[in-house]
Amino acid sequence: MIHFIEAVMQYGFLQKALITSVMVGVISGVIGCFIILRGMALMGDAISHAVLPGVAISFMLGINFFIGAVITGILTAVGIGFINQNSRVKNDSAIGIMFTAAFAAGIILITFLKSSTDLYHILFGNVLAVRPSDMWMTLIVGVFVLVSVFIFYKELLVSSFDPIMSQAYGLPTKMIHYFLMILLTLVTVASLQTVGIILVVAMLITPASTAYLLTDRLSVMIGISATCGTISAIIGLYLSFTYNLASGATIVLVATALFFTAFIFSPKQGLLWRSIRTNKQKSAVS
């Protein structure tokens, strides 16, 4: 651990990696709470895959890859909504159809790019190769996401909890949905370098689900989720650096370990205390 801290002090690439992955841990933890509470875990997976063609096109045109990614991410979200509302195809099927199509198109586009290492890095992340421009972009996106959630917290809360009531009193729930999709796309793209497309969904749903097991208040849940995301990023990066493991996969596995810890030991929802309480009650009445 000391060695790792020394290395962070010493090497610029490691500092950038640490700052980027902590920011990603925080914002995916925050947005992830709304994603899981709205039952949109699959949507998170879909958007993360759907940014691939956008990233490819951005590379081809030589523009910042956030732009292309947001466009294809949102188009996919709109496409899913459209199929869902205009046919009997169920929501999860609509999501599956659209995101695999976008992902397939992305793979074909990527093969037109010069190097195949790009595809590998986009799919699996490579946080140790984060450039300063990427780090700044992640920080800007992070601040934008956090400020948006802070400003519209009340509206996000009520439209997630009771969409019908929200609509009844005049909230533009559709607009809120698409705004959340934009935030989700931004978070996904920001996470590309840290964990890669394939594993982004883990950063969205695993810390949020951990937090969900630990509290009954949304504001607290968001805090715990962001903390879990941060801890996963730091410990994951440390293990990845020390034992030379794939950074994205390591970060995700740390997040998973935190989830199972909560799953077993959560004071209210955890397996352990639940069975202890149940047994106590059983022996009390027998």
Place this chain on the structure above:
Amino acid sequence: MNNAIVVSNLHVSYYGKEVLQNIGFTISEGKSVGIIGPNGAGKSTLLKALLNLIPKDKGEITILGSELKEVRKRIAYVPQRSTIDWDFPITVKDTVLIGTYPTIGLLRRPGRLEKELALKCLEKVDMTEFQNRQIGELSGGQQQRVFLARALAQQADLFLLDEPFVGIDATSEEMIVKILKELRDVGKTIIVVHHDLNKAEKYFDELLLLNKELIAKGSVKEVFTPKTIASAYGGQLSFLDEVMAK
């Protein structure tokens, strides 16, 4: 007396399947009205159409003398209990506080005044001691009372409740009925969807009997005739027997 709701010639369908046909009625302010009819009669759909939560094919709706969008914030709507996610991480107190959201507007947070109002509404439904519980940890009747408290916190003039008495205990039902009567007595308009005929007489000033079409509307005596009930409930003889017995 002013009209709270005027509906004429209303048609609503889901994907071409007509669910409400040529509905027209007027409800005066300060009345409590029960919407009754068998399962699938379109009662929930009627409430949703009033709130423009689903598009209508045809018809005019005037609410509190204006177009809906002018008066949305003066309406409190309590959806059917089955539409709520009871595992949501929210406490009883915060659920009631949501009732103040429509009036505090964008970019503002509920402050001290709103929190006091929420607590007062909780007290009204006798749920103060449960204020810090998660909403899933309540009985059905307690949950319904919390949602009534939220509606109270909206300080609305028109209350729309969808099946508030389903799956709740007698004490909660009595309390809700009492609060609705008090609201009615201070001039609020109350509309309640209620699927069985039991107690309808005691609970409401007027009834709307619905089964895709409006079968009857008026005072309880006018609506409860064997003929109207038979045409609304068709083969469901148990209901018919119930009414005949009265």
